[in-house]
Amino acid sequence: MHRHSRQRKVILDVLKRTKTHPSADWVYREVKKEIPNISLGTVYRNLKLLQSIGEVTEISCEGNEGRFEGNSHLHYHITCQKCGQIKDVDDIILHDIEGKVARATGFKITNHCVGFAGICPACLE
Amino acid sequence: MHRHSRQRKVILDVLKRTKTHPSADWVYREVKKEIPNISLGTVYRNLKLLQSIGEVTEISCEGNEGRFEGNSHLHYHITCQKCGQIKDVDDIILHDIEGKVARATGFKITNHCVGFAGICPACLE
């Protein structure tokens, strides 16, 4: 069973309170302010565990591997190829696409992801 | 300007003739059968160059980073979480989604990707 550790709690808190989509290392440095001797392995271990219980999501589109967020509701992402920021795209959800692809491929589909790449308004100036 | 090298040609040939979505290392081992002393760095360098001229695409959804294909027409992918195979999903293309997201976000969008994960028919047995 899962025990509660201070490390796990702070890692999740850090993720819940940021609106960005940080890397494991950013989380590590952030948690370090509160728990100076936390180890990077602990961050990775907990990010994985928190994912397995649905508290944390890892983004997986458009070269954004290794970016995490404490937000498990389905949504997509867009990345600025100039400044690197990753923003949520909340406006659009493709509700029916998994069923469509299931019928077309014969796969049992468990999830899907959609990612966009481009230039953000600020970088367009 | 680009010169023609045997290495580059064979790397592209290998990618064009496979229907899988191989890793750089698989390409390396495959090319090695024809050019035994090719170096892995050459494979990476050429994969990147071939991408830049649109001859090669790197997949970027659902944890499939680092998989390549010699096929640049827009299509999506589905990965079997059990056996790891990556298949093309040719049936569906979201033509209008980039415009929709551009309007919603203010980004200038250059491309998008869609990935599915699930269990393939064979692994469902």
Added chain:
DNA sequence: AATAATAACAGGAATTATTACTATTATATT
């Protein structure tokens, strides 16, 4: 409250994928 079992930890080593470096070779141009 004390004891016992073990999940979780810190710190460091190991692994893997990718990129960078450098002296040499091959290609295109004159």
Added chain:
DNA sequence: AATATAATAGTAATAATTCCTGTTATTATT
């Protein structure tokens, strides 16, 4: 043929992630 330099092989370096091991902290049980 001579020249300029893109591209290469081979190796070293970097970065992200996982693994390992001895120690600590949490929970359940007494």
